[in-house]
Amino acid sequence: MSGYWSGIITLLSINVVFAYGIYLAVATGQLNLGGAGFQALGAYAAAWLCAEQGWPIWATLGASAVVAGGIGFAFAFPILRLKGVYLVLGTFAFAEVVAGVIINSDALGGAMGLPVPEYIDWHVPAIAAVGVALFCFYLMSTRLGLAVRAVHDDDVVCDLLGVDVRLVRVALFALGAALAGFAGGLYAHAYTYVEVQTFNASLSIYVLLYVLLGGAQTAWGPLAGAAFFTLLPELLRNTLPALKSSLYGLFGADGSMSPPDESWRFVALGVVTVLMMVFRSEGLITRTMVERISHPFRSTKSEAL
Amino acid sequence: MLLIQQIVNGLMLGSVYVTVAVAFTLTISILNFLNFTIPTLFMVAGMVGWGLAFFGLPFGLGGPLPWPLALAAGIAVAVACSLIVERFTFRYMKMKHGDSTEHAIPLVSSLGFLLILENLVRISYGSDAQRFPGPGADLTANIGGIFIRVPQLVSFVLVIGLILGLVWVINATRTGRGLRAIAENPDAAALLGVEPNRIVPIVFMLTGMLCGLAGALFAVNYGEVSPQMGEDIGSKAIAGMVVGGLGSLWGAVAGGVIVGLIEMLTIHFFGADTVQAAVWGALLITLLIRPQGLFGHNAIGKGKL
Numbered sequence: 305m306s307g308y309w310s311g312i313i314t315l316l317s318i319n320v321v322f323a324y325g326i327y328l329a330v331a332t333g334q335l336n337l338g339g340a341g342f343q344a345l346g347a348y349a350a351a352w353l354c355a356e357q358g359w360p361i362w363a364t365l366g367a368s369a370v371v372a373g374g375i376g377f378a379f380a381f382p383i384l385r386l387k388g389v390y391l392v393l394g395t396f397a398f399a400e401v402v403a404g405v406i407i408n409s410d411a412l413g414g415a416m417g418l419p420v421p422e423y424i425d426w427h428v429p430a431i432a433a434v435g436v437a438l439f440c441f442y443l444m445s446t447r448l449g450l451a452v453r454a455v456h457d458d459d460v461v462c463d464l465l466g467v468d469v470r471l472v473r474v475a476l477f478a479l480g481a482a483l484a485g486f487a488g489g490l491y492a493h494a495y496t497y498v499e500v501q502t503f504n505a506s507l508s509i510y511v512l513l514y515v516l517l518g519g520a521q522t523a524w525g526p527l528a529g530a531a532f533f534t535l536l537p538e539l540l541r542n543t544l545p546a547l548k549s550s551l552y553g554l555f556g557a558d559g560s561m562s563p564p565d566e567s568w569r570f571v572a573l574g575v576v577t578v579l580m581m582v583f584r585s586e587g588l589i590t591r592t593m594v595e596r597i598s599h600p601f602r603s604t605k606s607e608a609l
Numbered sequence: 610m611l612l613i614q615q616i617v618n619g620l621m622l623g624s625v626y627v628t629v630a631v632a633f634t635l636t637i638s639i640l641n642f643l644n645f646t647i648p649t650l651f652m653v654a655g656m657v658g659w660g661l662a663f664f665g666l667p668f669g670l671g672g673p674l675p676w677p678l679a680l681a682a683g684i685a686v687a688v689a690c691s692l693i694v695e696r697f698t699f700r701y702m703k704m705k706h707g708d709s710t711e712h713a714i715p716l717v718s719s720l721g722f723l724l725i726l727e728n729l730v731r732i733s734y735g736s737d738a739q740r741f742p743g744p745g746a747d748l749t750a751n752i753g754g755i756f757i758r759v760p761q762l763v764s765f766v767l768v769i770g771l772i773l774g775l776v777w778v779i780n781a782t783r784t785g786r787g788l789r790a791i792a793e794n795p796d797a798a799a800l801l802g803v804e805p806n807r808i809v810p811i812v813f814m815l816t817g818m819l820c821g822l823a824g825a826l827f828a829v830n831y832g833e834v835s836p837q838m839g840e841d842i843g844s845k846a847i848a849g850m851v852v853g854g855l856g857s858l859w860g861a862v863a864g865g866v867i868v869g870l871i872e873m874l875t876i877h878f879f880g881a882d883t884v885q886a887a888v889w890g891a892l893l894i895t896l897l898i899r900p901q902g903l904f905g906h907n908a909i910g911k912g913k914l
Contacts, residue, residue: 335713382897389643390900392716393851397892400844404886415882505840509645509720516717567728567736574728577721578697585714 310426314494316534317429318487321436323514323526325483328440328476330512330520333456334384336477337392339484339511341399344503346372346485347492348406351418354493356411361422365432365489372485377478384473399508406500417499424493432490436483440523443479452476456520513573517580519587522594529588533576537569614755615877616870621761623869624768625830628823629846630853630861631772632816638856639792639812645719646694647820648843649726650687654824655834656730658683659739676742680828684821691817694722695810731836738835741828764826771822772862775815779858784811845872848892854902863903867891 322343329336346368353359353367383394407415443449451472454462463469492498510533518529580588629651636644661679674682698715749756779785787808790798799805827842828834845868853864868888875887895902 335716386896386900389637389641389855390851390896392643393847394893394896397848397851397889397896400889401886401893404883404889408882408886505844509723513717513720516713567731570724570728571732574721574724574726577724578718581714581718581721582697 312534312538313426314429316531317426317433318490318494319511319514319530319534320433320527321429321490322484322487322511323518323530324436324440324523325480325485325487326511327515327520327523327526328443328480328483330515331444331452331456332473332476333459334473334477335392335512336395336480337508337512338395338397338399338402340503340505340507341395341402342372342376342481342484343488343491343507344399344402344406344498344500345375346488347498347503348412348418348488349485350489350492351420351498352412354420354422355418361424361428361493364422365486365493368489368492369482369486372488373478373482376481376485377474379481380474380477384470384477396505396508399503399505403500403503413499415500417497420492420496420498422493423496424490426494429490429494432486436486437523437527440526444523448472448475510573513577517577517587519589521586521591522589524589524594525587532588533573536572610754612877615873617755617757619870619873620866621757621765621830621869622872623849623866624761624765625823625827625842626846626849626868627862627865628768628771628819628826629842630849630865631775631858632819632823633846633850634856634858634861635775635812635816635819637850638858639788640699640715640809642698642715643719644694644698644816645716645843646691646722646726647816648839648846649723650691650817650820650839651824651827651842652834652836652839653690653726653730654680654683654687654821655741655828655838656683656734656739656836657686658825658828659741659834660734662742663739676829680825684818684825687821687824688814688817690722690726691813691820692810694719695813697722699809727836727839734836736836738833738837741832741834758830760826761830764830767822767826771819772858775819776858784808788812845869845888848888851892851902852895854904857902857904860902860904 322339325342326336326339349371350364350368353364354361359367379398383391383398386394406412412418444452451462451467454465454467455469455472459469488503491502514529514533515526516529518527518532519525629647632647632650633644636642636647658676658680661674661682662676663673665673673679698718749758750762779788787798787803788811790801790803791805791808795805823842824834824838827838846865849864849866849868850861851864852867853860853862868891871887871891872884875884879887
C-alpha cells in the first residue's frame with residue numbers, strides 16, 4: 305500500500321475514533337466543545353509514558369484512554385450541572401485550560417512539543433477504529449443505549465420514569481472522553497510527535513461538526529461525518545486549483561502569497577455545515593433513514609411521531 | 610510605577626475585549642444564541658481594511674485607499690457579513706420539536722460561518738500577520754510617568770461612548786423596546802406586533818458594527834492584523850462575558866475590563882505563557898462556582914441554547 309493511502313487511512317481512523325468520543329456526549333444531548341482538550345490529554349499521556357517511562361505501545365494506548373477518561377469522569381460531575389450555552393462554554397474553557405497547563409509544563413516539553421519514539425503504521429489505527437465503531441453500535445443497542453436516546457429526547461420525562469439521568473450523562477461523557485483520549489494516543493504514535501498547537505479550538509469545532517453533520521441520532525452518524533470530511537478534500541484535489549486562481553483575481557491579490565491548501569477544505573466544510581443546518585438540521589443520517597433502509601417494506605407512518 | 614503602567618495597559622486592552630464581549634452579550638441576551646462568528650467579524654474588518662489600504666479595490670477599480678477610508682469599508686464589510694449570517698442562522702431556520710440539541714442549530718451554523726469567513730480571508734490575503742499602515746504605536750502621551758498611546762486613549766473614550774449609546778438605544782427607543790420584548794418572549798412579542806424579521810437583523814447589524822469597530826481600533830492601536838487575530842480576542846471576550854454574567858450589558862463591560870486586567874497582571878507577575886491558563890481558569894471557576902457570573906441573570910442560557 306502506498307504511503308499516500310496509508311496516510312489517509314491513519315487520519316480517517318483517528319478522526320473516526322475521535323468523532324465517536326464526541327458522539328457519546330452529544331448522544332445524551334450534551335454538546336462537548338472541548339474535544340481537543342481530551343485528545344491532548346490522551347496524546348500527551350501516551351507520548352510521556354512512551355518517551356520517559358519506556359512503556360510498550362499497548363500500555364500507552366490503554367493509558368491514554370484511562371487518563372483522559374478519568375479526568376473526563378472527574379470533570380463531568382461539576383460540568384454537567386451546566387446546560388445549554390454554559391455547558392458549551394465550560395467544555396470549551398476546559399480545553400483551553402488543558403492547553404494552557406501543557407504549554408507551561410516543562411516535563412511535557414512546553415511549547416516545543418514531545419517526540420514519541422515508538423511508531424505505529426496504519427494497521428493499528430484502522431483496527432482500533434473498527435473496534436471502537438463496533439463498540440459504539442453495541443453500546444447504543446443495549447439498555448444503556450435506549451436510556452441514552454431517551455435522555456437525549458426528554459430528560460425530565462426520563463427522570464420521572466426512573467432513569468438515572470445524571471448517571472447516564474456522566475457515564476457517556478466520561479466514556480466519550482476516554483475515546484477522545486484514545487484517539488490522541490493513536491495520534492501520538494502515528495505521527496511520532498505531539499505539540500500543543502495541534503490541539504486547538506478549531507480541532508474541537510471540526511470534530512463536533514463531523515458528529516452533528518453526520519447525524520447524532522444513530523451510531524452511523526459520526527462514521528459518515530468523519531469519513532465524508534476526511535475524504536472530501538482528497539476528492540476535490542484536482543478541481544480546486546482552478547477555483548483558487550479565479551478567486552485570486554477576484555480579490556485583487558497577486559499569486560505571490562501562497563495560502564495553505566487546506567483552507568479550501570475548511571471553506572467547503574463551512575458551506576456544507578451552513579447548508580445542512582438550513583435543509584437537514586438533524587444530520588445526514590437519521591434514525592428514520594436507517595430504519596427505512598433496514599426494513600424497506602415496513603410502513604414507517606406509525607413511527608413518524 | 611510599572612504596576613500602575615500595567616494596570617493602565619490592562620484597561621486599554623480591556624476596552625477592545627469589552628466591545629467584542631458586548632457584541633456577544635447582545636446576541637445571547639436577545640436571541641439566546643452564542644454567535645461564534647463574532648471573532649471572525651472582528652478579524653474581517655481588520656483584514657479587509659488592511660487589504661484595501663495595501664492592495665486597493667478588487668477588480669482593479671482603484672489604487673490603495675487611505676487607511677481611515679479602508680477601515681470604514683472594512684467595518685461595512687463586517688456588517689454585511691453579519692447580515693448574511695443572520696439570513697442563514699435565523700431567517701431560514703426551521704424548528705422541529707422533540708430534539709434537545711435542536712437549539713444548537715444556530716450555534717452550529719455560526720461555527721460553519723466562522724470556518725467560511727476565516728478561510729476565505731486566508732485564501733485572499735494569505736495567513737501571515739501584516740503591518741497595518743496607520744498612525745500606529747508611535748504617538749504616546751506621558752501623563753505623570755505613565756505612557757498612554759494616543760490612539761488607544763481615543764478608542765477607549767470611543768468605546769465608552771458607544772456603549773452608553775447602545776444602552777440608550779436599548780432602554781429608551783422603540784426599537785430597543787422591540788429588542789427587549791423579543792428577549793423576553795419571541796412568540797408573545799410577535800403576537801403583540803413586533804416583527805422579528807425586522808428586529809432580528811438590527812441585532813446582527815449592531816453586532817457587526819461593534820465587532821468591526823473593535824477590529825478597526827485594534828488594527829490602528831496595535832499596528833498589526835492577521836487572519837488569526839480574532840481567535841485570541843474572541844476567546845478572551847467570551848471569558849469576559851461569562852465572568853461578568855451572560856445577558857448583562859454592564860456585566861460584559863466589567864468582565865472585559867477584568868479579563869484585560871487579569872491578562873496584564875498575569876504577564877507582570879508570572880510571564881506571558883500563563884495568560885491563557887489564568888483567563889480560562891477564571892472562566893472555569895466562575896462557571897463552576899457562580900454560573901450566572903457577577904451581574905448575570907439566572908434564567909438566560911439555562912435549558913435553552
